[in-house]
Amino acid sequence: MNRPMPSVAFNMMAAMFKVRDWLRPRREFLVEAGVRPGDRVLDFGCGPGAYVPDAAEMAGELGRVYALDMHPLAVQRVRKMAEKHGLTNVETIESDCDTGLPDASVDVVLLYDVFHMLSEPGAVLAEVHRVLRPGGALSVNEPHMDEWDLVAGVSAGGLFRLASRGERTYTFKPA
DSSP: OOOOOOOHHHHHHHHHHHHHHSSOOOOHHHHHHOOOOOOOEEETTTTTTHHHHHHHHHHOOTOEEEEEEHHHHHHHHHHHHHHHHHHEEEEEOOOOOOOOOOTEEEEEEEEESSSGGGGGHHHHHHHHHEEEEEEEEEEOOTTTOOHHHHHHHHTSSSSSSEEEEEOOEEEEEEO
């Protein structure tokens, strides 16, 4: 399926994200996504983990954050970050698609700045649909695509329908 970017490129991206996150905190995205205490959140394509600390805090002790990425450096960074900050409700998953999570076990899926890179978006959306509980939400932010292509791409397989468009994110519900 997908292949991880070279490690040098990943490290450069992580450095750029630090600056981005300082200028525009990621918590705003998670508030818009509707992350609440007790939620199980899947950050699909978590990269260096920009959303993980806030998601872990917002989900709280009764919640869980699954940080999934295909790049070993991403998984390693998120593990170290979770240990450093005592985020005991964070679990990492190294994969390009299969989450290994049970059916209907996730409340909110974050698909942020990754949809444009998927070689098989249909497979990823099918996996996301499988793990998302009924009434759950798929929150998408994709600055590399225009609105029409993004909405058409996410809803093409008939698994998701656009529920709302926020200032930063699009919220899709299972169809």
